[in-house]
Amino acid sequence: MANAKEVELLGLWVSPFVRRVEWALKLKGIPYDYIEEDILNKSPLLLRLNPVHQTVPVLVHGGRVVSESFLILEYIDETWKHSPLLPRDPYERAMARFWASVAESKVLENAWIAMCSEEGEEKERAIELATEALGHIEGVIRGKAFFGGEAIGYLDLAVGWVSLWLPVWDEVGSMKIFDQAKYPATAAWTGRFIEHPVIKENLPPRDKMVVYFRDKRSRIMASKSHA
Amino acid sequence: MANAKEVELLGLWVSPFVRRVEWALKLKGIPYDYIEEDILNKSPLLLRLNPVHQTVPVLVHGGRVVSESFLILEYIDETWKHSPLLPRDPYERAMARFWASVAESKVLENAWIAMCSEEGEEKERAIELATEALGHIEGVIRGKAFFGGEAIGYLDLAVGWVSLWLPVWDEVGSMKIFDQAKYPATAAWTGRFIEHPVIKENLPPRDKMVVYFRDKRSRIMASKSHA
Numbered sequence: 001m002a003n004a005k006e007v008e009l010l011g012l013w014v015s016p017f018v019r020r021v022e023w024a025l026k027l028k029g030i031p032y033d034y035i036e037e038d039i040l041n042k043s044p045l046l047l048r049l050n051p052v053h054q055t056v057p058v059l060v061h062g063g064r065v066v067s068e069s070f071l072i073l074e075y076i077d078e079t080w081k082h083s084p085l086l087p088r089d090p091y092e093r094a095m096a097r098f099w100a101s102v103a104e105s106k107v108l109e110n111a112w113i114a115m116c117s118e119e120g121e122e123k124e125r126a127i128e129l130a131t132e133a134l135g136h137i138e139g140v141i142r143g144k145a146f147f148g149g150e151a152i153g154y155l156d157l158a159v160g161w162v163s164l165w166l167p168v169w170d171e172v173g174s175m176k177i178f179d180q181a182k183y184p185a186t187a188a189w190t191g192r193f194i195e196h197p198v199i200k201e202n203l204p205p206r207d208k209m210v211v212y213f214r215d216k217r218s219r220i221m222a223s224k225s226h227a
Numbered sequence: 228m229a230n231a232k233e234v235e236l237l238g239l240w241v242s243p244f245v246r247r248v249e250w251a252l253k254l255k256g257i258p259y260d261y262i263e264e265d266i267l268n269k270s271p272l273l274l275r276l277n278p279v280h281q282t283v284p285v286l287v288h289g290g291r292v293v294s295e296s297f298l299i300l301e302y303i304d305e306t307w308k309h310s311p312l313l314p315r316d317p318y319e320r321a322m323a324r325f326w327a328s329v330a331e332s333k334v335l336e337n338a339w340i341a342m343c344s345e346e347g348e349e350k351e352r353a354i355e356l357a358t359e360a361l362g363h364i365e366g367v368i369r370g371k372a373f374f375g376g377e378a379i380g381y382l383d384l385a386v387g388w389v390s391l392w393l394p395v396w397d398e399v400g401s402m403k404i405f406d407q408a409k410y411p412a413t414a415a416w417t418g419r420f421i422e423h424p425v426i427k428e429n430l431p432p433r434d435k436m437v438v439y440f441r442d443k444r445s446r447i448m449a450s451k452s453h454a
Contacts, residue, residue, distance in 0.1 A: 052329055052363055064318045068328065071321050078317035090305035091291045094298050101295065102279055136279055 007032035010046055010058040012039050013204050014212050016108075016161035017069040018057040023157050024076050026198045028083050070100060073154055085154040096147070099140050100158035106133030107177075111166055115173030115213070116220045123175070130177045134186065137162075142185040145192060152196060163190035164203055172213045234259035237273055237285040239266050240431050241439050243335075243388035244296040245284040250384050251303050253425045255310050297327060300381055312381040323374070326367050327385035333360030334404075338393055342400030342440070343447045350402070357404045361413065364389075369412040372419060379423060390417035391430055399440045 007025070009032050011018035025032050037046055037056050050058050050067045059066045059075065066075045077085045086093050110130035117123035137159060141147055147155035166178045180187035193199055236252070236259050238245035252259050264273055264283050277285045277294040286293045286302065293302045304312045313320050337357035344350035364386060368374055374382035393405045407414035420426055 052333075052360075061318075066318070066321045066325075068325060071324050071328075074324070075317050075321045078320060090302050091288075091293070093305065094293045094302045097298050097301070098293075098295060101298075106279075133279075 006062055008035060008060040009033070010035045010037050010049065010056050010060075012037050012056050014209055015056060016165045017055075019202065019204070020069050020157040020160055021057045021059065021072050021076070022202055023152075023160065023199060024073050024085060026202060027085075027152060028076065028080050030076070030080055070097075070104075070158065073157060077154070085148070085157065087148070087153070096153065096155040096158075099137065099147070100155055102133055103137055103159045103162070106130065107137065107166075108161065111169050111173075111177050114175055114177065115169040116217050116224075117173075118221070123173075127175055127177055131179075131182075134162075134177065134183055138183045138186050141189045144189075146189065152193070152199070156193060160193060160199065162186065163194045163199075164206065165209070168206065168209045168213060172210060172217055233289055235262060235287040236260070237262045237264050237276065237283050237287075239264050239283050241436055242283060243392045244282075246429065246431070247296050247384040247387055248284045248286065248299050248303070249429055250379075250387065250426060251300050251312060253429060254312070254379060255303065255307050257303070257307055297324075297331075297385065300384060304381070312375070312384065314375070314380065323380065323382040323385075326364065326374070327382055329360055330364055330386045330389070333357065334364065334393075335388065338396050338400075338404050341402055341404065342396045343444050343451075344400075345448070350400075354402055354404055358406075358409075361389075361404065361410055365410045365413050368416045371416075373416065379420070379426070383420060387420060387426065389413065390421045390426075391433065392436070395433065395436045395440060399437060399444055 007030055009018070009021060009025070011022070011034060013036060022034075035045075037043060039056070042054055046056070046058065047054055049060065049065045050056075053067060055067065057067070057069055057072060059072045061075075061079065066072050073085060086096055107130050110126040110133070114123050114126035114130060117126065140155075146152050147159060162178065170176055170178055178186075194203065234252070234257055236245070236248060238249070238261060240263060249261075262272075264270060266283070269281055273283065273285065274281055276287065276292045277283075280294060282294065284294070284296055284299060286299045288302075288306065293299050300312060313323055334357050337353040337360070341350050341353035341357060344353065367382075373379050374386065389405065397403055397405055405413075421430065
């Protein structure tokens with residue numbers, strides 16, 4: 001077991017990418033020191049540790065530095081092998097990675113674009129792409145307690161943002177990508193997911209999220225209209 | 228060892244994503260049946276096997292279907308464990324995946340955008356982003372025979388397209404992202420890479436590639452100007 005000084009995580013309270021790493025560390029019972037980054041005024045530490053992307057999360061483990069949340073999840077799972085996140089079977093592993101990537105590149109990315117767009121063609125198209133991909137995710141979770149089977153696994157952590165961030169983005173963007181009636185299996189899964197003690201205690205406060213993303217949206221839209 | 232009927236690969240002769248999978252199969256000595264796809268007229272088989280992305284490569288192994296070239300490489304490495312592609316150490320694995328992702332999202336994607344753009348701001352910006360990322364890759368290969376150390380590994384296969392596709396794209400796009408004088412370690416590595424017997428015998432013909440990408444570029448630019 002790592003001692004507290006061994007693992008550090010650079011994060012941002014509102015980032016879904018950071019939370020999935022925190023969830024993994026807590027599910028495995030790995031103690032870590034958390035360092036909050038000011039993403040508008042990046043620290044010299046962040047720029048030194050992650051010069052290519054300059055983003056959080058960044059995990060530091062005994063001096064070794066890993067960035068990019070999906071890669072950090074794999075690193076955590078390969079380093080601390082108890083309570084595995086990924087399935088053992090190569091095909092099941094490929095499927096978990098595949099759906100994580102689809103949720104990220106199709107649902108998350110388009111939901112973000114839609115939230116940050118005025119009513120119109122761009123927004124409609126983004127909503128269409130996000131909902132289509134969410135339909136695929138619905139097919140994956142149907143009939144299961146968790147994406148990982150009976151317990152939370154890699155894909156649950158990857159898609160976990162759908163439980164809280166997506167409803168907030170829907171609210172801020174005056175849209176309804178995550179229509180619970182349209183995706184009942186996903187809706188039921190989010191209920192189970194956020195009731196898990198590790199997840200429940202490690203979610204940002206919804207009201208602060210709404211304020212944060214409203215402000216973020218305004219700034220992005222202002223910079224668009226000045227472009 | 229798998230028998231010939233067990234593994235099938237849906238591909239496209241000119242795709243760098245398909246070639247990296249073929250290189251992996253051949254390096255491991257896994258026999259497979261290759262099915263050429265017409266990407267302009269996608270087969271019902273492809274649409275059935277990869278409904279989400281509708282792209283090649285698609286690997287079929289005993290009825291199990293895996294798409295996305297990086298995920299296929301991981302699947303191959305986890306299924307046939309001899310001659311490993313990824314390092315054993317979790318940190319080294321994370322680094323191989325990290326640089327593969329950087330090369331893909333920063334070098335490849337921007338080189339493609341640059342090739343398909345008229346002279347101007349968009350092209351300049353894409354060239355700048357691609358060369359900056361190629362500078363990072365140069366730092367990774369410096370002092371090594373292969374990214375994988377003494378033998379070709381996962382990252383070599385991921386970045387392998389730089390040895391042939393990037394020079395062709397540079398030619399077709401009238402640009403010079405891969406300036407061999409500026410990236411001498413990468414240039415030396417490409418020399419070693421394409422001389423490896425498995426790679427050498429599994430490269431598309433350069434002259435046909437030039438024709439293919441010139442045509443592709445024209446069609447993309449025509450569709451842009453009609454948008």
